[in-house]
């Protein structure tokens with residue numbers, strides 16, 4: 230097990246780039262051939278499995294099953310109620326509303342802020358499509374702000390240029406678990422009178438200057454989907470410090486019912502986006518392990534960052550100076566073909582997979598997908614926004630920095646970072662091996 234690293238050490242190490250953990254030197258084996266060229270795999274040990282279940286998870290789910298109280302509002306304090314309190318306490322916010330997914334949390338937040346047809350919402354393109362879908366579902370217009378390729382986060386310097394009289398909200402994503410420049414986003418939002426909804430679906434422990442991500446905006450949204458660092462298979466939550474917003478959210482996720490007052494009135498604005506008690510019970514136990522797991526991921530990630538710096542031509546994304554803790558849902562890095570004999574990203578990721586390392590080439594351009602082409606001819610959107618605005622939207626939907634970044638950006642998913650130090654060394658060995666033989670891999674197909 231790697232030594233845990235304190236937050237201060239983490240920040241200092243990142244700031245100075247000082248390699249304070251000794252890297253295990255590579256031992257060159259006789260058969261140094263990359264697996265993609267027929268050599269042995271670099272990874273020889275088992276990778277961690279995700280999600281992690283223990284007996285208390287099984288017991289908790291069984292208790293709900295046997296109680297017959299599967300739905301959260303069957304009376305008394307339910308497992309979902311308990312989890313909401315625990316999550317709010319963990320984040321140090323007054324209110325938490327559980328939802329059926331991270332997507333539902335985003336939809337509920339926008340609804341609670343009154344976002345609707347005719348409103349424009351600023352979003353980054355380098356994100357999971359749910360960020361965009363939540364906006365579209367309200368018949369609001371998602372307006373893209375280009376990415377800062379060094380960090381993979383929204384480029385706050387380009388936000389103002391996209392604001393017009395219909396802009397109501399900015400929805401930054403803390404991509405991969407690292408923070409966007411939330412301070413700058415908040416300052417612009419305040420100046421321009423915009424709401425801020427943080428898509429924190431990829432960060433459960435990330436912090437900006439010691440404060441948890443997702444607690445800065447009007448609302449912060451989390452996902453507990455199977456792959457996420459805190460999971461119950463499917464689930465989500467929003468947090469807020471605004472009591473009115475919380476009550477509107479509570480009503481919205483319960484079909485616009487009279488919650489919290491149970492007065493029987495329906496607002497006509499809502500859906501069933503409730504989290505069941507099975508998930509609430511499971512989350513309580515998963516949450517108890519979140520800290521220890523996160524510390525392990527952080528230590529491994531820091532170690533891997535140093536390995537990559539040592540290798541050259543491959544580098545973890547830069548963190549913004551306010552980042553005091555990284556949530557590490559993704560370990561996002563840049564791969565530069567010119568340091569690998571011109572090997573392209575596709576062949577590089579294929580070679581890494583052959584070594585036994587799951588790696589993703591990352592998101593494709595959300596803003597260029599089919600939905601974006603269809604939006605300008607959609608009869609509802611045409612009626613709401615008019616052809617002039619939609620044509621302008623289409624013309625402005627060019628994001629050169631994001632396009633450029635896609636060519637060099639890759640990631641590992643969080644569960645890989647739950648492995649031991651040997652696994653991190655084997656990942657680094659695989660990259661070194663591929664680099665040494667990059668010329669041969671380029672010629673091989």
Ligand SMILES: *Cc1c(COP(=O)(O)O)cnc(C)c1O
Pocket residue numbers: 330331332333356357359360402428430431451452453454463464465
């Ligand atoms: C996972 C994710 C979502 C959606 O969460 P679900 O629980 O899958 O609905 C939204 N935004 C981002 C950035 C995500 O990673």
